[in-house]
Each structure stands twice: as C-alpha cells, then as structure tokens.
Amino acid sequence: MRRLLIALSLALLVGAPASAQQQPGSDVADDLPAAVAEEQITVSSTYGGSYITVFGVNPDRRGRGDIVVVLRGPNEPATVMRKRRVPDGNFPFGLWINGDPVQFSEAPAFFAVLSSRPLREIASADSIWRYQLDPAASARLASAVPSGGDPSAYRAALVRLRAEQGLYQWYRRPPREGERGGLTAYPGGLFRAVVRLPANAPIAQYHADTYLFRDGRLISRQRIPITIARIGVERTIHDLATNVSWLYGVVTVMLALLAGWGAAVMFRRP
Amino acid sequence: MIYLPIAEMPVAVLLIFLVSGTVGFVSGLVGVGGGFIMTPALLFLGVPAPVAVxxxxxxxxxxxxxxxxxxxxxxSVDWRMGLLLSLGGVLGSSAGVALFERLLRLGQLDLLVSILYLLLLSSVGFLMVRESYRFWRGHPQKSVSVLRRPLKTVAHTLPFRLRFPRSGLYISVLPPLGIGFTIGAISAIMGIGGGFILIPAMIYLLRMPTNVVIGTSQFQVLVISSLIVVLQSIATQTVDLVLALLLMAGGVVGAQIGARVGAGIKAEYVRGILGALLMAASIKFLFDLVIPPAELYVLGGGLM
Structure with missing residues (x-):
C-alpha cells in the first residue's frame, strides 16, 4: 500500500503543472513539491459532497519540520447578527428578533486546515495570523460593531456557525484507522492530506495551500488551484437562472401549467 | 438523492415525493390549497426559507x-371579476416580492414569515377544530350556500361601480382590487395561494354567488402564483426548478388521490384532525419566537 502511494504521488508530481503562484509579502520559497489528486470536481445531479486529496513530499532531506495543508474557498462578504429580545427589560412576554448586524468585508466561504499535531505547536501565533492559517484570521470586519457588542464575539460566532455547517474544519491529528480526512505523514517525507468537502460547500474556485514550518517559521510553500464546477443539467439550470432569470421563471411557470394540465387530463372522470 | 441546483443541497427524492404527496393528499381530502402546509414542511426539511417560499x-x-x-x-369562472382581482394581485405581489427581497437583505425575513405563519396556522386551525367540534356535537354549521349573506356591503356603496354579469353583481371595483392586492402580497411573502382567505372575502364582502367563487379564486391564484415565480426568479433567484418539479409531481398526484378518497369519508372529522395539527405547528412557531435562543448569533443578510 505504502509503495503504491509513493509511486502514485511521484507520478502525480511529475505530471503536476508548475503553477506555483506568488503570494504577497514574503521571502519564502514556493517550491514545496505537492499536487492534488482532483484538480477539477464536477457537480452533477447526484452530487452529495466530495473528498479532496493533496499529496506531497517534505523537501527537507532529514524530514525536519511540519507540513500544514489549508484548503480555502473564495473570500466573500458575510453578515453576523445577534438576536435580541423585543421589548427588552422585564416585560414578561417578548419576541427574539435578529438585530445588531455586523458585516465582514471578506470571510472564507470554506476553510479546512490540516496538520499532524495542534497548529500552535507548529507555527507561532504571529505566523498563524500572517499566513491566515485560521478562518478567524481571514475574516475582515467591515462595519462598526454596535455599542455593547464585542468584535471578537462576532468573529467567534462566524467561525462557530460556519463550523456547525461543516464549512470550517480543523484536522489536528493524523486520521485513525477507518477514518477519512486528515493529514498523514509517511516515511521518506511523503504526506497525504484528505479533506471532506460537504455538499453545502460553495461551488467555486478553491486553493490548496501546503506549508512547511520548522521551529515555528515558514520555510516553503505551494499553492494549487482546484476548480469545483457544475456540469450537465445542473449547469444548464444554474446558468439559465442567473443569466436569463426572466426566461427561467417563465419556463418554470410553463412546466407548472403542463403538470397541472397533465394531472387534470390523467385523472379526468369519464 | 438528488442535488438541488439553486438551493445547493442534496435531498432524498423519495422523501420530497412523500412530503409533497402527503400535502397534496391532505389538500385534496379537505379541499384546501395546501401551500400553507407545504412551505412549513419544506422549512422543516431544511430547505432555506427564500427557496421554499x-x-x-x-x-x-x-x-x-x-x-x-x-x-x-x-x-364557473367569473372572468371579469377574476381579472380585476388579478390586477390588484399583480400590484400586491410585486409589492410583496419587493418587501421579501428587502427583508431578506436585512436578515428579517424569517421573523415576518414566522409571525405570519403563527397567526395564520393558529387561526385557521382554530376555525377548523371549532367547525369539526360543532359537527360532532350535532350542530353542524349551515353550509356556505345557504348561509345568510349581508344584503348590502361596503362594496355596494363605494364609487367606480361595474357590472359583473356572471356573478349577477353591480359593485365598486375598489374592494376587489383591495382584496386582490392583500392576497397577492401575502402570497409572495408566505408561499401560499391564499384561497382560504380569498373565498370567504368573496362571499361575505363581495356577495358573489358560491358557484363561481371557487373557479374565480383559482383563476386569481393561478395568475398571482405564476407572476410570483417569474418575479422571484428575477429579484432573488431562489426558484429551484428541480425542487419545483418534484413538488408538482408529488402534489398534483396526491391531490387527485385525496379528492377521490375524500368523497367517501366525512370531511368534518378530517378537518378537525388537520386543524389540531395546524394549531400544534403554530405553537412551534410561537416557541421559536419567545423562548430565549441557545445560539444568540445568526448568519444572515445578503442573498443566501
């Protein structure tokens, strides 16, 4: 099995395009050898989520340092609201309504970070923030927080709510026997990271970033794009709904009339 | 399992068929539209509120x-009255979709939908249970056709009167327009047809004869719901074609079977049970509004 894995990953490495993209503000080498098993993931009518596998080799000959793999979805604006009671105070009967909205100008729509031991033992707090190795570090506040509100509470709530939806994930140890999802290191510096992509994860362009940390410092990294795209009927329907939305509405109504007509004819009493 | 392209979630085909078929069956059995059971059922299955509506x-x-x-x-369709109701409905549903989109962006759509459903389900449920109870006690309500209708309503005194030959009426055009507007707005926000509000309004307010009421109300509901589909497609892009097809197939077949079965049994008892269920569902909406939430923060605002 192990030999097969090594052979497979080497084959992938040879075939992998040299698409190392430069990330801003760093003197770190972009030469970490890594590749993804699925560069394109297709969403058809039977789609129910997927797995993304990142292979690679630790370039350090003596195998020093720790590999961290991050799978990122697109950065999008997000809003977090806090429920409040109306009327507030001691009135015995009140409604809980959404209030006090706080906007984030960008927050990752999907975020998974994989390491073979807790991230804080691998990277310094400064590095975690600088290289955005945590979803909270990637979320940028846009609007002022309402008086009495705590910005970090809103940030924590955003991360917690997205984590509950399976959109933010942390793998802090190698997968156990029978588990799928996590970072496994093999002898010879080979590693394999598997991320579970839930069906509700947005359909967009993703990036798999691989980092090598040693003594809390980033040594090397690699960025690989992964495309998730609709195909077939799913694609046709979605394109129609977004590009020619009035026609899409008319088609839906026509189908509704057809269904109603069909039922009336089928069940007509003689 | 099938993946819904707009809701962006997988659903079990059989489960959706089962739910839409059951809702259709109940609506055929009792003789109600079913939208006000279907939308909460979809919410319960985890379909986002905008897509469900x-x-x-x-x-x-x-x-x-x-x-x-x-x-x-x-x-049995009064086309002239139907067109007038639809005209009001076109304005009402346009306003409703605009309000829907605005509330969705503000993150307050769920609140309005919950409050409206609370009021609707509890009042309709109560009326159904009361009617069924009276029937059970041996004092059935006189059927609608012989119910004494007020001879003159506000519709007969307002200006802009028009003749409606099929209904045998000479009334002002303002009340039909107003009724159409209200139903259109409620339909757009709640995802219901509104027949069970429209029909009593036509009988008691407009004094329409009962033989044209059902056909005419269905005409208005058809115009409004078709318009809402197109408007929602443009404004919020939350109409899911795959989900719609599943719902149509299940709902239409269920309704026909329900109507067949309903012919053989006492509708009053079925209504009593349905009314009790609706009241129970309305209590759930009430609890969600007044119980202090375990999670104070919610993701929201913006479209989806």
Whole structure:
C-alpha cells in the first residue's frame, strides 16, 4: 500500500503543472513539491459532497519540520447578527428578533486546515495570523460593531456557525484507522492530506495551500488551484437562472401549467 | 438523492415525493390549497426559507391550473371579476416580492414569515377544530350556500361601480382590487395561494354567488402564483426548478388521490384532525419566537 502511494504521488508530481503562484509579502520559497489528486470536481445531479486529496513530499532531506495543508474557498462578504429580545427589560412576554448586524468585508466561504499535531505547536501565533492559517484570521470586519457588542464575539460566532455547517474544519491529528480526512505523514517525507468537502460547500474556485514550518517559521510553500464546477443539467439550470432569470421563471411557470394540465387530463372522470 | 441546483443541497427524492404527496393528499381530502402546509414542511426539511417560499409558488400554479381546467368546463369562472382581482394581485405581489427581497437583505425575513405563519396556522386551525367540534356535537354549521349573506356591503356603496354579469353583481371595483392586492402580497411573502382567505372575502364582502367563487379564486391564484415565480426568479433567484418539479409531481398526484378518497369519508372529522395539527405547528412557531435562543448569533443578510 505504502509503495503504491509513493509511486502514485511521484507520478502525480511529475505530471503536476508548475503553477506555483506568488503570494504577497514574503521571502519564502514556493517550491514545496505537492499536487492534488482532483484538480477539477464536477457537480452533477447526484452530487452529495466530495473528498479532496493533496499529496506531497517534505523537501527537507532529514524530514525536519511540519507540513500544514489549508484548503480555502473564495473570500466573500458575510453578515453576523445577534438576536435580541423585543421589548427588552422585564416585560414578561417578548419576541427574539435578529438585530445588531455586523458585516465582514471578506470571510472564507470554506476553510479546512490540516496538520499532524495542534497548529500552535507548529507555527507561532504571529505566523498563524500572517499566513491566515485560521478562518478567524481571514475574516475582515467591515462595519462598526454596535455599542455593547464585542468584535471578537462576532468573529467567534462566524467561525462557530460556519463550523456547525461543516464549512470550517480543523484536522489536528493524523486520521485513525477507518477514518477519512486528515493529514498523514509517511516515511521518506511523503504526506497525504484528505479533506471532506460537504455538499453545502460553495461551488467555486478553491486553493490548496501546503506549508512547511520548522521551529515555528515558514520555510516553503505551494499553492494549487482546484476548480469545483457544475456540469450537465445542473449547469444548464444554474446558468439559465442567473443569466436569463426572466426566461427561467417563465419556463418554470410553463412546466407548472403542463403538470397541472397533465394531472387534470390523467385523472379526468369519464 | 438528488442535488438541488439553486438551493445547493442534496435531498432524498423519495422523501420530497412523500412530503409533497402527503400535502397534496391532505389538500385534496379537505379541499384546501395546501401551500400553507407545504412551505412549513419544506422549512422543516431544511430547505432555506427564500427557496421554499419562491419554489412553493410554482407548485401552487400547477395545482390551481389543474383545478381551473375542471371549473371552466362547468362555466364557473367569473372572468371579469377574476381579472380585476388579478390586477390588484399583480400590484400586491410585486409589492410583496419587493418587501421579501428587502427583508431578506436585512436578515428579517424569517421573523415576518414566522409571525405570519403563527397567526395564520393558529387561526385557521382554530376555525377548523371549532367547525369539526360543532359537527360532532350535532350542530353542524349551515353550509356556505345557504348561509345568510349581508344584503348590502361596503362594496355596494363605494364609487367606480361595474357590472359583473356572471356573478349577477353591480359593485365598486375598489374592494376587489383591495382584496386582490392583500392576497397577492401575502402570497409572495408566505408561499401560499391564499384561497382560504380569498373565498370567504368573496362571499361575505363581495356577495358573489358560491358557484363561481371557487373557479374565480383559482383563476386569481393561478395568475398571482405564476407572476410570483417569474418575479422571484428575477429579484432573488431562489426558484429551484428541480425542487419545483418534484413538488408538482408529488402534489398534483396526491391531490387527485385525496379528492377521490375524500368523497367517501366525512370531511368534518378530517378537518378537525388537520386543524389540531395546524394549531400544534403554530405553537412551534410561537416557541421559536419567545423562548430565549441557545445560539444568540445568526448568519444572515445578503442573498443566501
């Protein structure tokens, strides 16, 4: 099995395009050898989520340092609201309504970070923030927080709510026997990271970033794009709904009339 | 399992068929539209509220068209009244969709939908249970056709009067326009047809004869729900075609079976049970509004 894995990953490495993209503000080498098993993931009518596998080799000959793999979805604006009671105070009967909205100008729509031991033992707090190795570090506040509100509470709530939806994930140890999802290191510096992509994860362009940390410092990294795209009927329907939305509405109504007509004819009493 | 392209979630096909079929069956059995059971059922299955409301409208269009096919053969549609109600409905549903989109962006759509459903389900449920209880006690309510209608309503005194030959009426155009507007707005926000509000309004407020009431109301519901599907497609892009097809198929077949079965049993008892269920569902909406939430923060605002 192990030999097969090594052979497979080497084959992938040879075939992998040299698409190392430069990330801003760093003197770190972009030469970490890594590749993804699925560069394109297709969403058809039977789609129910997927797995993304990142292979690679630790370039350090003596195998020093720790590999961290991050799978990122697109950065999008997000809003977090806090429920409040109306009327507030001691009135015995009140409604809980959404209030006090706080906007984030960008927050990752999907975020998974994989390491073979807790991230804080691998990277310094400064590095975690600088290289955005945590979803909270990637979320940028846009609007002022309402008086009495705590910005970090809103940030924590955003991360917690997205984590509950399976959109933010942390793998802090190698997968156990029978588990799928996590970072496994093999002898010879080979590693394999598997991320579970839930069906509700947005359909967009993703990036798999691989980092090598040693003594809390980033040594090397690699960025690989992964495309998730609709195909077939799913694609046709979605394109129609977004590009020619009035026609899409008319088609839906026509189908509704057809269904109603069909039922009336089928069940007509003689 | 099938992946919904707009809701962006996988659903079990059989489960959706089962739910839409059951809702259709109940609506055929009791003789109600079913939108006000379908939308909460979809919410319960985890379909996002905007998708549930917008997509439900397409299923209502299918059901009402199926009904109209039967009614036109009996010449029981007052087209002039239907057009007037629809005109009001066009304005109302446009306003409703605009409000829907605005509330969705503000993150307050769920609140309005919950409050409206709380009021609707509790009042309809109460009326059904009361009617069933009276029947059980041996004091059945006189059927609508012989119910004493007020001779003169506000519709007969307002200006801009028009003749409605099929209904035998000479009334002002303002009340039909107003009724149409209200139903259109409620339909757009709640994902219901509104027949069970429209029909009493037509009988008691407009004094329309009962033989044209059902066909005419179905005509208005068809126009409004079709318009809502198109408007929601443009404004919020929350109409899911795949979900709509599943709902139509299940709902239409269920309704026909329900109507067959309903012919053989006492509808009053079924209504009593349904009314109790609706009241129970309304209590759930009430609890969600008044119980202090375990999670204070919610993701929201923006479209989806």
């Amino acid at each position: 917008a997509t439900g409208a397409s299923q209502i269009a299918a059901t009402s068209f199926s009904g109209i096919m039967t009614q036109t053969r009996r010449r």
